[in-house]
Amino acid sequence: MASQYPAKPIRVWLTPPGPNPWKVVFLLEELQLNYEIRSFRFDDVKKPPFITINPNGRVPAIEDPNTGLTLWESGAIYQYLIEVYDTDKRLTYATLNERHLLNQWLHFQMSGQGPYYGQAGWFRHLHPEKIPSAIERYAKEVRRVLGVLETVLAARPADTQWLVGDKMTFADMAFVPWNFRLSEVLMCSWDEVWEGVPHVRAWQERMVELPSWKRAMEKRARLMDEQGLQWNGVPKGIETFTEYEEKIKRGENTIPGKE
Numbered sequence: 001m002a003s004q005y006p007a008k009p010i011r012v013w014l015t016p017p018g019p020n021p022w023k024v025v026f027l028l029e030e031l032q033l034n035y036e037i038r039s040f041r042f043d044d045v046k047k048p049p050f051i052t053i054n055p056n057g058r059v060p061a062i063e064d065p066n067t068g069l070t071l072w073e074s075g076a077i078y079q080y081l082i083e084v085y086d087t088d089k090r091l092t093y094a095t096l097n098e099r100h101l102l103n104q105w106l107h108f109q110m111s112g113q114g115p116y117y118g119q120a121g122w123f124r125h126l127h128p129e130k131i132p133s134a135i136e137r138y139a140k141e142v143r144r145v146l147g148v149l150e151t152v153l154a155a156r157p158a159d160t161q162w163l164v165g166d167k168m169t170f171a172d173m174a175f176v177p178w179n180f181r182l183s184e185v186l187m188c189s190w191d192e193v194w195e196g197v198p199h200v201r202a203w204q205e206r207m208v209e210l211p212s213w214k215r216a217m218e219k220r221a222r223l224m225d226e227q228g229l230q231w232n233g234v235p236k237g238i239e240t241f242t243e244y245e246e247k248i249k250r251g252e253n254t255i256p257g258k259e
């Protein structure tokens with residue numbers, strides 16, 4: 001049964017392909033909050049009405065009618081949802097040092113993981129030219145980030161391998177959606193992704209087993225399908241991201257099956 005708390009559903013604006021919106025849906029599911037998804041096409045991410053919600057034209061954004069707040073940037077949304085709705089501190093801590101360590105990891109995820117993984121995926125799959133030095137630079141940076149996580153997780157006691165303290169927190173959860181896309185980002189098998197980082201693998205695999213993550217991914221699959229999208233976010237029938245962007249610019253239809 002859908003959650004009745006808070007009283008009015010929190011609205012999540014998203015386009016289905018990218019990982020960032022699913023980071024927010026994962027948290028909403030884990031906290032079992034009342035929310036609704038406003039799914040729209042990537043074609044419309046830089047147009048009204050979305051651009052009036054987020055002037056940066058990137059997803060996710062939320063509107064919470066219970067507090068009157070509109071918010072974008074997934075890290076800011078995490079901090080907000082935790083402060084307002086995780087009142088028994090199941091996914092956070094009340095103590096000063098732990099709070100700031102959580103903050104540190106969230107900043108690292110937002111500035112060190114997301115953008116670098118994003119560029120790694122962009123230069124490998126979507127950029128119109130193949131530039132080996134750019135592909136290599138970002139793939140190396142992905143490996144470096146994984147190495148940082150590995151060092152930290154491997155040093156934790158065997159039964160509490162989380163980033164902060166002895167339980168899973170929002171900081172751990174924030175890393176899941178991009179790590180989940182690593183075989184696409186690096187274009188390799190799942191086993192190859194985790195070569196040399198077994199503690200990161202175990203940490204990631206513990207979290208993707210959660211019903212909350214599974215529910216989020218079921219929703220993603222359904223919404224991808226609804227929009228007729230391929231795994232890389234390009235609609236079926238369109239070859240490359242560049243072709244997709246050009247069609248959007250010319251105002252042409254990009255909906256598969258509709259001429």
Ligand SMILES: N[C@@H](CCC(=O)N[C@@H](CS)C(=O)NCC(=O)O)C(=O)O
Nearest residue numbers: 018019020045058059060073074075
């Ligand atoms: N720092 C932002 C990044 C958001 C972001 O880049 N979202 C992608 C989808 S995952 C997007 O909206 N891209 C639209 C575009 O590239 O124009 C956040 O974490 O919310």
